[in-house]
Amino acid sequence: MQRTVLAGIADAACLVAFVVIGRAEHDGSGGLSGFAATFWPFLAGGAAGWLIGRVWRRPEAVVPAGVVxxxxxxxxxxxxxxxxxxxxxxxxxxxxxxxxxxxxxxxRGIAMLRGRKAATSE
Structure with a gap:
């Protein structure tokens, strides 16, 4: 469960960074409402991907979870x-x-590498 929550937070953080950087680069005004207007379609798309790919099963996997x-x-x-x-x-x-x-x-790639490193050092 914790892996899934952290993965969801990581994906959401990617979206937040994308929207914040994009709006700053293009002088996006509108404050929180402008942020929300840009953010929600991508958040919905990410949520759809989580459902379609059943990402909660292996949320850190690059393929298929990350790609989906x-x-x-x-x-x-x-x-x-x-x-x-x-x-x-x-x-x-x-x-x-x-x-x-x-x-x-x-x-996800970093998480997989860290997981492999931890597994080989045990």
Missing amino acids: VWVSTVAVGMLLRAVSGQGTAAAFVIVSLIFLGVTMLGW
């Missing part, structure tokens, strides 16, 4: 942005794929 969450976060997030009247420019999709791929797959 990453792709779902971006795909569902962009779909929800489009239907809610928010932008989905090609450059934004590419940046989203890169940033969220590096962060969501990256923390």
Whole structure:
């Protein structure tokens, strides 16, 4: 249970970083409501990925868990942005794929390496 909660927090932290950095880079005003408007589609996409991939079973796995969450976060997030009247420019999709791929797959890769190191030192 603790692994699952920590993994969910790590994925959410990736999304928070993505939104905060993106809004700061593009002079995003609107305070908390602006943050929430940008954040919710990706959070919903990530949640869909967790459900589709049953990520709670092995939340630290890069494949399939990380890949499913990453792709779902971006795909569902962009779909929800489009239907809610928010932008989905090609450059934004590419940046989203890169940033969220590096962060969501990256923390999982580090966790797997740490797990292997711990297993070999026992």
